[in-house]
Amino acid sequence: MKVPFLDLKASHNELEAQLNVAFQKVLKSGLFIMGPELDAFEAEFADYCGVKYCVGVGNGLEALHLVLRAYGIGPGDEVIVPTNTFIATWLAVSQCGATPVPVEPRIDTSNIDPALISAAVTSRTRAIMAVHLYGQTADMDPINEIAAMHGLVVIEDAAQAQGARYKGRRAGSLGHAAGTSFYPGKNLGALGDGGAVLTNDKAIVDKVRRLRNYGSETKYQHDVIGYNSRLDEVQAALLRVKLGKLDAWNCRRAEIARTFLGQLHDCGMELPHVPDWADPVWHLFVIRSPERAALQSFLQANGIASMIHYPIPPHQQGCYAEGRWGELPIAERLSREVLSLPIYPTMNTKEVAYVIEMIKNFAQLGLMTRM
Numbered sequence: 001m002k003v004p005f006l007d008l009k010a011s012h013n014e015l016e017a018q019l020n021v022a023f024q025k026v027l028k029s030g031l032f033i034m035g036p037e038l039d040a041f042e043a044e045f046a047d048y049c050g051v052k053y054c055v056g057v058g059n060g061l062e063a064l065h066l067v068l069r070a071y072g073i074g075p076g077d078e079v080i081v082p083t084n085t086f087i088a089t090w091l092a093v094s095q096c097g098a099t100p101v102p103v104e105p106r107i108d109t110s111n112i113d114p115a116l117i118s119a120a121v122t123s124r125t126r127a128i129m130a131v132h133l134y135g136q137t138a139d140m141d142p143i144n145e146i147a148a149m150h151g152l153v154v155i156e157d158a159a160q161a162q163g164a165r166y167k168g169r170r171a172g173s174l175g176h177a178a179g180t181s182f183y184p185g186k187n188l189g190a191l192g193d194g195g196a197v198l199t200n201d202k203a204i205v206d207k208v209r210r211l212r213n214y215g216s217e218t219k220y221q222h223d224v225i226g227y228n229s230r231l232d233e234v235q236a237a238l239l240r241v242k243l244g245k246l247d248a249w250n251c252r253r254a255e256i257a258r259t260f261l262g263q264l265h266d267c268g269m270e271l272p273h274v275p276d277w278a279d280p281v282w283h284l285f286v287i288r289s290p291e292r293a294a295l296q297s298f299l300q301a302n303g304i305a306s307m308i309h310y311p312i313p314p315h316q317q318g319c320y321a322e323g324r325w326g327e328l329p330i331a332e333r334l335s336r337e338v339l340s341l342p343i344y345p346t347m348n349t350k351e352v353a354y355v356i357e358m359i360k361n362f363a364q365l366g367l368m369t370r371m
């Protein structure tokens with residue numbers, strides 16, 4: 001049996017007719033940038049996330065970058081970022097000319113450890129990037145408390161958490177503003193690049209709308225140095241179709257995760273920890289194993305794809321070689337031990353059972369060689 005890491009084709013097959021209709025509608029309209037599909041998607045996705053406003057932009061990195069710009073964050077400012085995240089969280093801060101200040105995660109959830117944030121706050125700190133990694137939100141109440149105490153802005157990186165909830169509220173509605181990504185592999189993915197800013201703050205929305213469109217509100221009138229970073233009509237129309245499936249797809253991911261969690265204990269690996277307050281959407285199912293390389297090759301030899309999120313933490317990347325980051329042992333340990341198992345909405349019961357069986361076989365082999 002072959003189990004891919006993700007199967008976008010199968011998900012799109014379920015919606016092929018509707019996606020074709022949506023595409024045809026845009027094709028026939030002749031409107032391709034900043035039209036009615038974008039307006040409709042923005043309203044629908046804001047509603048889905050439980051916020052007043054959504055602004056579609058070119059991709060997730062731009063969403064985070066533009067939202068930081070909208071808050072006026074720039075050179076001389078510091079922004080707290082998790083050490084364990086996709087590089088884009090850090091790049092957004094650097095693109096503004098601000099300095100990322102890394103904070104380690106909790107080893108059990110892999111998300112930023114709120115208990116370590118206060119020690120990283122200085123007189124230059126302006127914001128905290130709260131990343132909801134792997135589909136589970138960060139622990140937002142303590143993060144928001146620390147931010148309120150120091151007058152900081154809380155920006156969620158919700159790229160991996162579309163639909164996830166924290167104490168009943170959706171990712172994207174848990175801080176001052178959020179950036180999300182519609183990269184094809186995300187839980188809500190476009191058929192190309194896309195992203196969005198979410199917030200209840202009208203002033204921030206107005207700024208992001210200007211920044212994404214050459215710094216212009218009125219055509220050919222440019223008030224600030226802006227960018228070209230828009231979510232086009234085709235992607236907005238396709239995303240509207242896919243948004244209709246998001247909850248069902250997230251439910252199926254959760255079912256698979258429950259099966260993994262129920263069956264994979266005692267296999268010599270750490271399973272993801274889900275706190276009481278979390279309702280994750282399982283963008284990734286990430287286990288930790290001290291024998292990761294052997295496990296990954298064993299799975300591969302048996303037709304099961306897996307991936308590493310992420311093999312090199314941001315502070316060890318070439319682009320950040322000049323920073324003095326100090327010791328960040330938890331992120332480094334995660335980068336050595338994490339392995340993402342296949343999880344996707346069309347993964348069937350047989351495939352799930354096969355992955356479990358193979359992991360159990362691997363664990364058995366380990367026991368035998370140790371005897």
Ligand SMILES: *Cc1c(COP(=O)(O)O)cnc(C)c1O
Binds near residue numbers: 061159194
């Ligand atoms: C995917 C991702 C981004 C960036 O999104 P793009 O649309 O690829 O630019 C940012 N942060 C996290 C955590 C992501 O997973």
